[in-house]
Amino acid sequence: MYKQIGVTGKPNHLLRDQMIRLLIYLMVLCVSGVFLWILLDLIHGGGALLSWDFLTDVPRDAGRAGGIGSILISTLLVLLIALLVALPVGWATAMLLAEFIPAMSLLGRWVRYSLQVLAGVPSIVFGLFGYAFFSIYLGMGFSILSGGLTLACMLLPILVSTAEAGLRAVPESYRLSAAALGMSRTATLFHLLLPVAAPAWAAGLLLGIGRAAAETAALMFTSGYVDRMPESLLDSGRVLALHIFDLSMNVPGGDAPAYASALVLIILLLVINLIAMQLIHFWQRRKLNTE
Amino acid sequence: MRFWRQSIWITIAVLALSGAGAATLTTPHKLVLTGSSTIAPLAVELGRRFESLHPGVRVDVQTGGSSRGINDTRKGVADIGMVSRAMKADEQDLQAFTIALDGVGIIIHASNPVTSLTPQQIADIYTGKIANWQELGGKNARITVVNKAEGRSTLELFLTYFQLKNSDIKPHIVIGDNQQGIKTLAGNSHAVGYVSIGTAEYGAQRGVPIKLLPMDGIAASVANVRNGSYPLSRPLNLVTRMTPTGLVKQFLDFARTEQAHDLVEAQYFVPISID
Numbered sequence: 001m002y003k004q005i006g007v008t009g010k011p012n013h014l015l016r017d018q019m020i021r022l023l024i025y026l027m028v029l030c031v032s033g034v035f036l037w038i039l040l041d042l043i044h045g046g047g048a049l050l051s052w053d054f055l056t057d058v059p060r061d062a063g064r065a066g067g068i069g070s071i072l073i074s075t076l077l078v079l080l081i082a083l084l085v086a087l088p089v090g091w092a093t094a095m096l097l098a099e100f101i102p103a104m105s106l107l108g109r110w111v112r113y114s115l116q117v118l119a120g121v122p123s124i125v126f127g128l129f130g131y132a133f134f135s136i137y138l139g140m141g142f143s144i145l146s147g148g149l150t151l152a153c154m155l156l157p158i159l160v161s162t163a164e165a166g167l168r169a170v171p172e173s174y175r176l177s178a179a180a181l182g183m184s185r186t187a188t189l190f191h192l193l194l195p196v197a198a199p200a201w202a203a204g205l206l207l208g209i210g211r212a213a214a215e216t217a218a219l220m221f222t223s224g225y226v227d228r229m230p231e232s233l234l235d236s237g238r239v240l241a242l243h244i245f246d247l248s249m250n251v252p253g254g255d256a257p258a259y260a261s262a263l264v265l266i267i268l269l270l271v272i273n274l275i276a277m278q279l280i281h282f283w284q285r286r287k288l289n290t291e
Numbered sequence: 292m293r294f295w296r297q298s299i300w301i302t303i304a305v306l307a308l309s310g311a312g313a314a315t316l317t318t319p320h321k322l323v324l325t326g327s328s329t330i331a332p333l334a335v336e337l338g339r340r341f342e343s344l345h346p347g348v349r350v351d352v353q354t355g356g357s358s359r360g361i362n363d364t365r366k367g368v369a370d371i372g373m374v375s376r377a378m379k380a381d382e383q384d385l386q387a388f389t390i391a392l393d394g395v396g397i398i399i400h401a402s403n404p405v406t407s408l409t410p411q412q413i414a415d416i417y418t419g420k421i422a423n424w425q426e427l428g429g430k431n432a433r434i435t436v437v438n439k440a441e442g443r444s445t446l447e448l449f450l451t452y453f454q455l456k457n458s459d460i461k462p463h464i465v466i467g468d469n470q471q472g473i474k475t476l477a478g479n480s481h482a483v484g485y486v487s488i489g490t491a492e493y494g495a496q497r498g499v500p501i502k503l504l505p506m507d508g509i510a511a512s513v514a515n516v517r518n519g520s521y522p523l524s525r526p527l528n529l530v531t532r533m534t535p536t537g538l539v540k541q542f543l544d545f546a547r548t549e550q551a552h553d554l555v556e557a558q559y560f561v562p563i564s565i566d
Contacts, residue, residue, distance in 0.1 A: 061557065062332035136368065142323070142353055225331060225354045236351050246354070249468040250328050252493040252559060 042266065046259025054260060059227045063247050063254055068261050070229040072268075074144060074237025075213065077230060078223050081148025082155055082212050083205075089152075090159030091201070097160070098167035099189055119157035126154050127218035135222055142236040147223025154218060155208040162204025166197035195287035202280040206273050213269055216241045240265045320345075322542055325353040326360020326373030327444065328468060329393065329487065330527050333558040334373055337390075337546050340554065344545070348538065357444050361385065364532050370539050372530040376444035386534065389526040390546045391560040394488035395445050396511030396523070398472070400480040401500035405429045408504055414453045416483060419461040424481060437475055437484030438462030445469070448525050449485055476501050488521075489513055489559025517561045527560060 057067030093111065101108050130150030140146040170193050178188040194201075216239075224236035227243070238246075244261045247254035324334050331354040338350030353369070360372030364385060378387045397413060399405060405427050408416070415421040416434055425431045438460055439446035450457055464482070466472045472486040473494045488511050491503050503511040506523050515521035535543050545551060547563070555562035 062336060142351065220355060224351070225335075226351045227335060228349075236353065246328075246332075249471045250354075251332055252470055252473070252490045253497070254470070 039266065042259055042263040044259075046256055046261070046263045049256055049260035050263060055264070058229060059243070059257075062251050063227070063243065063257055064251065065257075068240070068243065068257075068264065070227055071238055071240055071243045071261070072264070074223065074230050075239045075241075075268075077144045077233065077237065078147045078151060078219065078239055079209065079212055081145060081233070082151035083209070085149060085152035086155040086159055086208070087205075090156050091163050093156075093160045094163030094167065095189065098164045099185065099193070115157045115160050118153075119161070122217075123154060123215060124217040126150055127221045129153070130218060131221035140234065142222065142224035142226070143234045144223050144230055144237045145233045147219045147237075147239070148233075150218050150222045151212045151215060154215070155212060158208045158211065159204050162207065163197070163201050166200025166204070167193055169200065170196050191287070195284050198280050198284045198287075202276055206276055209272055209276075210269055213239075213265065213272075214241050215239070216245050240268075320348040320538060322348070322350045322371065322538055323353065323369045324350065324371045324373055324529070325355060325363040325369040327357045327375035327527070328354045329375040329444070330373040330390075330529075333391070333527075333555060333560065336554045336557070337542075337551055340551070341542055341545055345538075345541070350542070356442055358442060360530065364530055367532065370531070371542065374444075374528045374530050376447060376525050376528075378528065378530070382530075385530040385532060387526075387528040387530045388535075388543050388547065389528050389563060390551070391527040391555045391562055392516055392524050393527055393560050394511060394513070394516035394521050394524040395448055395485055396488040396491055397483065397485050397504040397506065398476050398491050398501045399483050399504060400476060401495075401502045402480050403429055403502070406504070407508075410453060410507065414455060417453070417455060417460045417462075430481075432481040435463045435479050435482035436461065437464045437466060437472060437479075437482050439472075439485070440465050440467050443467065444525065445485065445487065448523065452523050473499060473501060487559070488516060489561075493559050513559065513561060 054067040055072065056069040058070045059068060060066030093115075097103075097108055097111060127150065130146060130153070134140050134146035134149050135142060138146075140149075174192055174196065175188060178192055183192075219239050219242055223239060225238050225242070225246070226236035227238045228235075230237040240261055244258050244265065247258035247261065322338070324338070331352055334350075334352045338352055341350055342348055353363075357374045357376060360369070360374050361382060363369035364372035372385070374387070375393065378385065397408065403424070405424065408427065412421065412427060417436060417438070419436075421427065422434055423431065424434055438457075439449070441457065446457065449455075464475055464479075464484075466475055466484070469486040469490040472484050473490060476482050476484050476486075477494070477499050488503065491501060491511075492513055495501055495503065505511060506521065509515055509521050511521060516524050529543055529546060531539060531543070552562040
């Protein structure tokens with residue numbers, strides 16, 4: 001045993017370490033390479049079209065001319081509704097699963113099981129469900145509201161599982177110390193566990209926003225295809241991802257605006273990510289340092 | 292904490308305002324069109340001009356395919372359905388109004404030396420009996436067969452014209468919309484496929500490396516679809532459940548007058564008049 005431990009410093013082991021390190025760096029390079037490639041391709045194809053007018057004008061001539069102003073507004077509204085509905089429901093479920101019922105209880109297992117099934121459902125099925133339930137049965141028609149609610153259903157599994165995992169990753173000793181100090185469970189949750197778990201929750205939120213902003217299939221049948229500026233939440237409004245899909249697959253001569261719209265979508269996601277990271281970081285520091 | 296509280300209130304205020312907007316701005320004059328993705332961009336443009344001619348009217352266009360147009364019109368979800376093919380025997384409960392014509396053409400890569408294919412050769416290629424361009428006077432290369440997805444009107448038209456069954460076709464690539472077909476063909480020098488002639492002509496004129504093959508000796512061009520000599524063409528229909536009245540009738544009439552012809556041509560279709 002001694003001998004084996006003693007030989008770790010031998011040159012062939014050093015070489016192996018170096019090799020593995022090199023391989024890991026190569027993999028990382030591949031990952032960022034793919035992103036950079038996509039970004040450069042988008043800038044090359046659509047960068048010239050980007051302007052303030054493109055961001056504010058409504059599409060003309062089936063999207064070949066004009067801009068994406070109304071599309072951007074619809075996208076943000078759909079996203080906002082989806083998050084406003086999914087965040088309270090999803091995060092409350094996560095709190096229940098992680099803090100208020102035993103991990104192996106019947107209810108907990110059932111909730112987790114149904115969320116896992118939900119996570120595996122293809123988005124077109126959510127689209128058909130949203131169309132049948134929100135648009136037809138509840139009479140919302142093709143509307144931003146119906147699209148947002150459909151997306152909210154899609155986001156639940158991501159939000160719940162990341163938030164629950166985040167809470168479970170907080171060491172048990174924190175809860176015990178809080179209990180020893182006489183803190184109530186609610187106070188422990190809001191003043192101690194949530195701030196500690198915040199980065200995991202933020203990661204889940206960002207994953208959710210990314211998935212929602214990139215959704216095409218579920219929204220084609222719910223929020224719809226209308227490219228006019230939405231006047232209310234009951235109007236149909238085309239989202240960016242659907243606009244890109246239509247321009248590149250259905251409109252001859254739509255490639256350049258499709259590239260430009262995709263570039264806007266990526267930039268939008270980057271900006272949302274940066275803002276969300278900053279807010280969470282800021283909130284976590286205030287929570288943990290002053291209280 | 293103050294920041295969070297503020298942002299929550301702002302959100303609620305925005306939602307309340309837009310809700311109030313919903314109550315006051317909802318117009319009773321709203322037309323909903325759903326169906327064929329081929330017609331949808333044209334219908335959006337028709338709707339835009341119709342709105343400017345009739346203030347206070349809204350035309351909402353939804354896509355999803357010809358069969359969805361049929362279903363939604365039957366269920367009353369849509370006022371008008373968009374169907375990019377001739378009506379079938381079991382669809383006689385709906386009334387169809389043709390607003391434009393569209394041809395379907397066989398396309399190959401521009402570098403392919405083959406200049407024409409007989410209907411028999413096309414059928415043989417799609418059923419796998421001819422697998423190499425050499426047998427057709429081309430290079431020694433395997434033929435990549437590009438077919439349309441199930442439910443597409445162009446597929447139905449193609450199968451009927453060449454008297455094929457979709458189960459007999461042995462495709463290497465299955466595509467959806469026309470523009471996707473153009474991109475697939477442009478990127479594969481040994482492929483053969485079929486798309487809307489207007490879309491293909493638009494691409495070929497702008498340097499996309501594809502070429503349209505003549506059908507039965509007649510050049511595949513928008514001009515030949517217009518004069519009726521090109522054999523493989525389809526009507527683009529708007530359908531309604533009942534005899535159109537009011538706004539629906541006005542829209543259907545508008546879509547088939549001279550006023551709409553430039554819009555039809557701008558989407559690379561062939562306009563027709565009711566007179």
